[in-house]
Amino acid sequence: MSHISWQPKGPQCEVEADYVVVGSGAGGASVAVALARGGASVAIVEAGPWRAPRDYPSSMYGAMRDMMDDWGSLITRGRAFWPVVQARLVGGTTVINSAIVVRTPGDIFQEWEREHGFGGEAMAEKVWGYQDRIENEWHVTSVPLEYEGNSNRLAREGATQIGLHDHHMHRNVKDCLGRGQCLQGCRKERKQSANLNFIPEVMQRGGTVLSCAPVERVVFDGRRATGVSGTFRHPQTRKKGARFIVRGRKGVVVAASATHSPALLQRSGVKSQALGKYFRAHPGSGVFGCYDEPIYQNSGATQGWSSLALREDRGLKLETLHLPLELTAGRLSGGGSLLMQRLEEYSHLTMWICAVRATSVGSVKNGWGNKPVVHYTMNQHDMKRMRYGVHQVARMHFAAGAKSIIPGVVGMPYKLGPDEVDRILEASLEPRDWTSILSHLFGGCVAGVDPKTSVCDPRGQVHGYEGLTIADASGLPTTLGVNPQHTIMGMAMLRAEQLLES
């Protein structure tokens, strides 16, 4: 087994395996481990460094510097600049997310079959079978009550009060200590991210991992993908190092994320009318509740409660989120002494959010410096959904005993009392007036039967090319309305099975 990290300028680094997998997140790690278990030799190529839990930062500054893709500076271009949150390290976003595991809803496979020509019950059974196995291997359990924390408890109580069915989060966390540090990576090694299990297993099975190795191009022999090439980047200084080329005797699997996968194929010269199109997301926005008693939102599971009660009718998922103190100043409105006065009540605040299963469609292009450029604007239909979701979250806060809420929408008062909650329904629908982020990303290399409207076929093979497979969220043709990690992993394992069969 071998791990090749940053190499200074010198002779070209050359590696050969049956399959080259670009990316080591939920998709890349899953497809790699399934291929390795099937007897194939695998080389994983990851743009970011390998950080073990003892390397994880504690502060949000450190998390942005050491774990986020380009310090989290990727923002949407459109009506509003909304951050696109992705990780850049071995294990990908599985290292910095809240470890939420939700099975792919059955209606998704029906929707894919109806609108994109694949999916259906047969695919559902296969993916759920893989998800069974992942849940067992990644120790998926519900949040233990003793580490629920005040915020998750209040959300549960508030939701019950207003008639929303809810549940404790299922997360891939073993023996959670409730330290509320999921977003910076779990230094206690309780969160089961891909860098702790699947990637080491690939190496134990003879695989190779290249880290600090951003791929510049997929290499082709005619229409057949034969490998990838790039240049090592120092994780601290960002200096260029040696060139590398990784050859895949049987093919190249691209799993670099919904933003980087389409950008990589574009700069590699892949011709497809649908490449970079049909980018979708679950934009989310949060509401602070202000309580009389201290909440200490950073104790307990980072995200330990959610409700899917509004998913089918309204396309909404409601959940808790602990916002670190360092990010709260940026989230509260105002500046100067007024901002400091508002920060004084931090211990009494807690944030709950709504994520929208948006119908809005954007695009991804390869930009300067091989960075993806994301064009995305929420349409009015989705903005209305978000506004409705924020209203529901505000109602939950009041039902749980909040004395006021902070909606964080430009044009609204800083705080609203219980008798003013319906004013949220009159809030602006202009995206620029909202603070939102895009955390769940889909599309850009979508799968389908028609080469005019899809980049890859239902098995993930890029139309018109040989040996080039898509195995990440970029291949998903729709949003899900639930956290996508489990679906990405199940679909990636299915892709591996199909590759091994062929």
Place this chain on the structure above:
Amino acid sequence: MRMMMPRTGKLPGVGDTEMVSFLRTLRKEAPFLIRVGLVLGSWLLVFAPILTIYLPVPAFFLSRKLREKHVQRASVHRFYLFRQAVMLVKMMAGLCWGRHPDIRARFEMEPLEADPGTWRDGS
């Protein structure tokens, strides 16, 4: 950043934390776009009282009361790009302020451990 998060009766401001070393580190480590955005946002905060309180003087010539008014209006300005540039300054100030042990102690939070900034070499 000092204007954005000043000291108050109950809380230390960002100037009371390790702001200078934070900015020095940021300048060394942050990507170009973030550095440019922060400089641009800071310049706007200093030189844009004309857009907020309609006075053609830099912010450092303003009285404390007027400066407070300027910063408050800048952070909720109707011109989106202006508001976003100021937001970046506020965000960076928050990153510096919120990780300081004294500030965390005020909120009964444990101090953060050091960010090692290390990674795994090849094997």
